[in-house]
Amino acid sequence: MAELVVAQLRRQIIRGELNEGDALPSESELMERYGVSRPTLREAFRVLESESLINIRRGAHGGARVQTPTRRVAAKYASFMLEYRGVRLRDVYEARAAIEVPSVGKLARSRTRADVARLRDSLDRHAAAELEEPDLAIGLHGEFHTLLIELAGNGTLLLLSEMLQDIIDRGNASLHADTDLTEAQASSAAVRTHRRLFDHIVDRNVSEAETLWKRHLDESMVYLLGNNAAMTVLDLFD
Known part of the structure; x- marks a missing residue:
């Protein structure tokens, strides 16, 4: 009952x-x-x-x-399964790329003026936060990634992307990069890459958008994981 x-x-x-x-x-x-x-x-x-x-x-x-459902709740249960199966954190980053790269191409192919306006607003807020609120800038960086999937128009991929992004956000907050770049330098480089992607989307340049975004995600994974490539999701949440 x-x-x-x-x-x-x-x-x-x-x-x-x-x-x-x-x-x-x-x-x-x-x-x-x-x-x-x-x-x-x-x-x-x-x-x-x-x-x-x-x-x-x-x-x-x-x-x-x-309380209405949130991506944090979905991510929590997904994390349980990933932890139980011993899935590597690297796999999560690779899954994000598998979702985002084709979605970026789809968006570049079919973007509207409204899509361009929303992307521009997200980029402007991120750039402003870089100067005044670095902690906020980290969240806006993830927001831009999620926005790309949202505008591509597939609700199922958006949910999966939000779940993965939540796990990645936690990883970003706890991992220490094995690189000479400072966090500020890495963040500024990310903003520049986001701007270049925006230009490709505006120009409907599908191949350049996908190539740029694949390289960006691969480089981000290397930067964030450093020597922690074998780290599992369970390690992250311990």
Whole structure:
């Protein structure tokens, strides 16, 4: 019975019938609606909370509130499987390239004026952050990668890309590059590469865009992993 309640509430959240921050009805109302006991309802709540779809607040003003799915949640479960299988962090970077390079070509082939405007805005915000907010610039760097997949128009690849990007962001924050480049130099070089890619996309130069992006991702992997090429996802999260 608890699973039936979970399925009903999960479906409402996924379909947007319940929005982020919405309070679920009281326990007594839900018990009556689904014809279940309080222990059964609370078991359903525990399942939904474990799936990060609700947040249980304790106390007089507590209750269950809706949380919408995020890429962080998806990445967490993907990470569990990658850790269990002993997958190398290098494999994650290579998987990102397998998704991003063809997507960049597709975007260069079919980009719209609106796509160009969004890419330009992302690049401008990244460049400004380089000067004033270096910590923010790291997040904007990953945002640009995700934006490329979003604009290419494949929702499944976007989700996979977001999951991989979350793992890579964690890796970027913990790995120390085995190179003479400083973080500032590497970041500035990345911004310049992003600008060149933007120009290729604007010019609809598919082959140059794909070649540039493949080289950029390969060089980024070498820079970030350094001597940690054999490092696994499990090592990263330990």
